Amino acid sequence: MSTLRLRGGRIVDPANGIDGDLGDLCVRDGRIVELPAAEAVDHEYDVSGMVVMAGGIDLHSHIGGGKVNLARMLLPEDHRINRRSDNPLELASAGCCTPGTLATGYRYAEMGYTAAFEPAMAVSNARHAHLEMGDTPILDHGAYVMLGNEEVFLRMLAEGQDVERVRDYVGWAINATRAMGVKVVNPGGISAFKFNQRKLDVDQDHVHWRITPRQVVQTLARAVHELGVPHPLHIHASNLGVPGNVDSTLATMDALEGLPGHLTHLQFHSYGTEGSRKFSSAARRLAEEVNARPNISIDVGQIIFGQTVTASGDTMRQHANADLGSPRKWIGADIECDAGCGVVPFRYREQSYVNALQWAIGLELFLLVDDPWRVVLTTDHPNGGPFTSYPHLIRLLMDKSFRDEQLAKLHPEVAANAELREIRRELSLYEIAIMTRAAPARLLGLTDRGQLGVGAAADIAVYREDADREAMFTTPEYVFKDGALVARRGRIEATPVGGTHYVEPEFDRGIERSLARYSEAHLALSYRHATISRDELCSCANGGALLPCRLHGRAERPA
Amino acid sequence: MTATLAPVGPAASGQTWTCPFCPLLCDGYTLDASRPALVDSACPTAAAALAHFGAAPLAATALVGGRVGGQVVDAEQALAAAADILAASRQPLFAGLATDVAGMRALYRLANDCGAILDHVRGDALMHSTRALQDRGVFYTTLAEIRNRADLVLCLGTNPAAHYPEFFRRCAPAADAVQGREIVFLGARAAAGVAGLEGCSTEEIPLAGDLFDTVALLGARLAGRRVGEVPPVLEALVTRMQAARYTVIVWESASLPAHGALIAEGIQRLVNTLNRSTRAAAFCCGGGDGGYTANQVLTWLSGLPLRSGVHARGLVHEPLRYATDRLLADGAVDALLWVSSFGPELVPPATALPRVVLGHPGLGARLAPREGQDGGQGATVFIPVSTPGIGAAGHLFRADGGVVVPLAPIHDDPLPTVAEVAAALCARLARRRAIAGGAQ
Ligand code: SF4
Ligand SMILES: [Zn+2]
Ligand SMILES: [Zn+2]
Numbered sequence: 001m002s003t004l005r006l007r008g009g010r011i012v013d014p015a016n017g018i019d020g021d022l023g024d025l026c027v028r029d030g031r032i033v034e035l036p037a038a039e040a041v042d043h044e045y046d047v048s049g050m051v052v053m054a055g056g057i058d059l060h061s062h063i064g065g066g067k068v069n070l071a072r073m074l075l076p077e078d079h080r081i082n083r084r085s086d087n088p089l090e091l092a093s094a095g096c097c098t099p100g101t102l103a104t105g106y107r108y109a110e111m112g113y114t115a116a117f118e119p120a121m122a123v124s125n126a127r128h129a130h131l132e133m134g135d136t137p138i139l140d141h142g143a144y145v146m147l148g149n150e151e152v153f154l155r156m157l158a159e160g161q162d163v164e165r166v167r168d169y170v171g172w173a174i175n176a177t178r179a180m181g182v183k184v185v186n187p188g189g190i191s192a193f194k195f196n197q198r199k200l201d202v203d204q205d206h207v208h209w210r211i212t213p214r215q216v217v218q219t220l221a222r223a224v225h226e227l228g229v230p231h232p233l234h235i236h237a238s239n240l241g242v243p244g245n246v247d248s249t250l251a252t253m254d255a256l257e258g259l260p261g262h263l264t265h266l267q268f269h270s271y272g273t274e275g276s277r278k279f280s281s282a283a284r285r286l287a288e289e290v291n292a293r294p295n296i297s298i299d300v301g302q303i304i305f306g307q308t309v310t311a312s313g314d315t316m317r318q319h320a321n322a323d324l325g326s327p328r329k330w331i332g333a334d335i336e337c338d339a340g341c342g343v344v345p346f347r348y349r350e351q352s353y354v355n356a357l358q359w360a361i362g363l364e365l366f367l368l369v370d371d372p373w374r375v376v377l378t379t380d381h382p383n384g385g386p387f388t389s390y391p392h393l394i395r396l397l398m399d400k401s402f403r404d405e406q407l408a409k410l411h412p413e414v415a416a417n418a419e420l421r422e423i424r425r426e427l428s429l430y431e432i433a434i435m436t437r438a439a440p441a442r443l444l445g446l447t448d449r450g451q452l453g454v455g456a457a458a459d460i461a462v463y464r465e466d467a468d469r470e471a472m473f474t475t476p477e478y479v480f481k482d483g484a485l486v487a488r489r490g491r492i493e494a495t496p497v498g499g500t501h502y503v504e505p506e507f508d509r510g511i512e513r514s515l516a517r518y519s520e521a522h523l524a525l526s527y528r529h530a531t532i533s534r535d536e537l538c539s540c541a542n543g544g545a546l547l548p549c550r551l552h553g554r555a556e557r558p559a
Numbered sequence: 560m561t562a563t564l565a566p567v568g569p570a571a572s573g574q575t576w577t578c579p580f581c582p583l584l585c586d587g588y589t590l591d592a593s594r595p596a597l598v599d600s601a602c603p604t605a606a607a608a609l610a611h612f613g614a615a616p617l618a619a620t621a622l623v624g625g626r627v628g629g630q631v632v633d634a635e636q637a638l639a640a641a642a643d644i645l646a647a648s649r650q651p652l653f654a655g656l657a658t659d660v661a662g663m664r665a666l667y668r669l670a671n672d673c674g675a676i677l678d679h680v681r682g683d684a685l686m687h688s689t690r691a692l693q694d695r696g697v698f699y700t701t702l703a704e705i706r707n708r709a710d711l712v713l714c715l716g717t718n719p720a721a722h723y724p725e726f727f728r729r730c731a732p733a734a735d736a737v738q739g740r741e742i743v744f745l746g747a748r749a750a751a752g753v754a755g756l757e758g759c760s761t762e763e764i765p766l767a768g769d770l771f772d773t774v775a776l777l778g779a780r781l782a783g784r785r786v787g788e789v790p791p792v793l794e795a796l797v798t799r800m801q802a803a804r805y806t807v808i809v810w811e812s813a814s815l816p817a818h819g820a821l822i823a824e825g826i827q828r829l830v831n832t833l834n835r836s837t838r839a840a841a842f843c844c845g846g847g848d849g850g851y852t853a854n855q856v857l858t859w860l861s862g863l864p865l866r867s868g869v870h871a872r873g874l875v876h877e878p879l880r881y882a883t884d885r886l887l888a889d890g891a892v893d894a895l896l897w898v899s900s901f902g903p904e905l906v907p908p909a910t911a912l913p914r915v916v917l918g919h920p921g922l923g924a925r926l927a928p929r930e931g932q933d934g935g936q937g938a939t940v941f942i943p944v945s946t947p948g949i950g951a952a953g954h955l956f957r958a959d960g961g962v963v964v965p966l967a968p969i970h971d972d973p974l975p976t977v978a979e980v981a982a983a984l985c986a987r988l989a990r991r992r993a994i995a996g997g998a999q
Contacts, residue, residue: 070960079876084871091860101860124701128963131954195804196804329695334701337704523706524702525703
């Protein structure tokens with residue numbers, strides 16, 4: 001049994017409505033507990049004057065799996081310049097926009113994050129994704145399985161199969177791949193590109209299957225909801241990056257018909273066609289819609305200037321964007337009748353009108369959506385920029401004068417005209433704590449994470465107060481993972497293996513007979529390998545804890 | 560969806576099995592474990608590889624000493640001697656690396672402990688595809704996509720069935736595929752009687768010059784550029800590629816000559832050009848003996864692919880300089896850790912350097928004899944290890960990149976896995992460091 005006490009900190013814990021109260025936080029065996037002030041503990045830390053929050057949770061970060069590793073292979077130049085850490089706890093691992101998994105774990109933990117979720121796990125690539133996440137030290141992790149482009153699913157839709165049957169399929173796929181949720185990427189569009197279709201609007205037919213993205217979104221959102229998966233359908237909408245895509249984004253929201261949906265990297269889907277350049281911000285329009293629709297949550301996918309690489313399942317859009325890449329090289333793939341992949345290096349430039357506006361749009365979304373519980377802080381790592389830029393992003397959101405300084409450096413038309421100039425809002429520490437831990441935990445259904453109430457897991461970040469919020473959030477004084485000190489002032493102190501979050505929805509196993517038949521007739525992997533068992537997950541995940549997540553509406557049910 | 564399928568689960572005459580002996584990782588055939596041999600595949604590669612195993616686990620002992628029939632030692636003595644070699648080395652090379660995911664995970668830790676350079680036995684072939692990818696990128700496809708989509712399969716300079724015997728069965732057209740499939744062997748023989756070609760038309764077309772010239776010619780014509788004399792069959796092939804709905808260009812990295820990366824880039828250009836108007840993708844046969852697995856695991860852990868070194872100053876990636884042969888010839892390394900867990904045939908390269916060999920039990924007897932040394936310069940330690948898919952579970956990457964296939968053992972093996980040996984060596988090196996640190 002081991003105990004610790006953080007004494008005299010300023011606790012910011014929005015999940016429990018605590019906003020800067022002074023107090024002690026105690027931990028026993030990795031969980032937050034109440035201890036009498038007089039009780040001796042094994043370790044006591046004086047954190048007076050410091051801000052105490054739950055560990056950060058990144059609900060959308062490409063940390064593991066096929067396309068991330070392809071991005072590493074594509075860009076040795078991102079990894080060549082590196083220095084071996086003098087810390088014997090760190091194994092060598094390099095890279096900025098797509099660091100090795102080891103460096104990913106170290107850098108997240110040093111920044112006060114204790115969990116990250118891979119948002120785009122292909123069904124056929126699930127083992128690979130879990131292997132990489134298992135080699136990402138310290139962080140707990142999980143993944144959303146990409147559905148909505150598998151030929152088997154599109155065929156079911158085209159054949160007009162019952163919703164129950166489709167729901168069983170979705171339940172099967174979540175279980176088979178050990179996923180935490182479901183992401184749909186360019187609904188139907190990845191498949192359509194394989195049939196040489198280059199554009200697919202929300203109500204346009206897939207050239208082969210004759211179904212629409214609207215149907216795909218509707219069907220998946222309903223299945224995810226009815227299966228009791230806590231995280232709403234995670235939606236990468238149609239027409240990513242296309243000027244004027246605000247219309248398809250709104251149509252996608254409509255397709256939900258009130259069901260919960262999480263629109264991811266919304267910045268890339270918030271473009272109008274106004275002005276002489278036919279490229280404008282639609283952030284206000286979208287933010288107002290989000291404000292008016294309580295079923296919608298978003299993450300932003302803020303862009304950060306500099307070199308990065310975009311890694312996406314959206315082959316259709318990545319192929320279209322490949323010529324804009326820098327350096328000029330790219331990777332694409334058609335994958336196993338269930339997915340695609342496109343990896344395009346990108347350099348966001350301050351003097352580019354488009355990039356500058358993208359930057360402004362992201363910040364506008366953050367600041368114009370009223371309810372911080374429905375906005376999660378992301379850069380869509382690495383697509384908008386590396387996760388290591390979060391402290392910079394936090395400062396942009398908390399500090400209007402800093403934001404104005406940055407804006408002034410950008411393409412003059414954007415600097416002069418962006419709506420962002422008029423937005424006075426500065427986010428509070430409380431709101432930042434919501435967007436970086438409490439809200440993602442709630443949106444994922446993680447009841448004992450992202451908060452510091454009694455019984456919660458002791459994932460804790462302690463920050464030294466600093467008016468420069470970038471400095472403050474870059475180097476927390478202490479970071480604890482399940483009660484163990486894992487980082488101190490930017491230095492790794494321990495590298496425990498993280499756990500895997502996943503859900504196990506119930507479904508009618510009768511579906512497996514037809515899936516096995518389909519697999520034998522069309523796929524290239526034996527059906528007996530379609531499902532990752534718990535034991536196999538454990539070995540992929542390097543022996544980390546298995547953390548099955550409670551389903552919605554299931555706890556109350558009699559056994 | 561018609562019932563065309565074999566029963567899921569073990570067949571009556573044997574057990575369904577996943578073959579680890581080439582990167583197709585066939586997982587749909589049946590193994591008679593009593594011999595062991597495949598029942599429903601005539602794959603000569605698998606047959607030859609399985610001949611190195613018995614119905615029961617192989618007996619094997621560790622050896623220490625410089626020559627065939629070196630001194631038999633117990634496992635602890637072997638580990639101690641191996642740790643001696645690694646501890647004494649200033650720049651070790653980890654090569655061969657014919658192992659699975661778990662093996663590579665553990666070897667990377669060990670490489671951090673000793674500052675090793677890592678290369679794979681198929682490193683030269685792997686570098687053709689890796690360097691082309693680093694310079695230009697790639698657009699690739701996978702087996703199931705070929706099954707369902709490909710109406711034109713262009714085998715460039717190779718018949719993939721020669722080294723990947725079940726290739727055509729593994730990507731045979733789906734039963735309900737609407738379109739037919741043409742298979743063109745460009746500069747390669749369409750071997751008769753290969754399973755999986757039923758219902759496909761096949762054709763041989765000669766190269767125009769060498770492979771590089773031919774790819775360049777096709778590239779120019781696809782891009783609409785006029786170039787001297789073009790043989791009519793190639794001109795017709797260009798037209799067919801443009802008309803096809805989904806062309807797959809199959810090539811084999813090991814069959815390319817020294818400037819193979821340039822050919823690989825040329826192939827990529829063909830695919831990119833086609834993708835501006837229709838659909839196409841490449842499929843590279845390569846990555847055998849755990850090559851893709853080693854490359855993937857090293858890349859995700861470190862950020863850099865094979866032929867990288869974990870040095871005190873940081874990670875260094877040298878796709879040419881860190882080739883095993885070159886490092887040995889340059890005298891740039893002073894010890895060799897050789898890993899070959901799939902069979903006895905991949906022997907370490909000739910070298911007088913001290914070496915630690917983790918290998919199939921039969922490999923010990925094949926280690927080249929050396930002039931009488933034991934210990935110190937020229938020492939050899941052989942530690943027999945289990946084979947993933949025979950004596951141990953494991954994971955390997957299939958040839959098409961993203962698919963990881965689990966391997967299950969066919970019998971209980973008393974031999975340790977590569978991962979276990981590497982972890983034991985890490986523990987020994989750590990103990991030595993602790994003792995050395997304590998003595999200061
Ligand atoms: S083709 Fe390769 S994987 Fe398939 S049985 Fe033969 S050796 Fe094994
Ligand atoms: Zn996305
Ligand atoms: Zn993303």
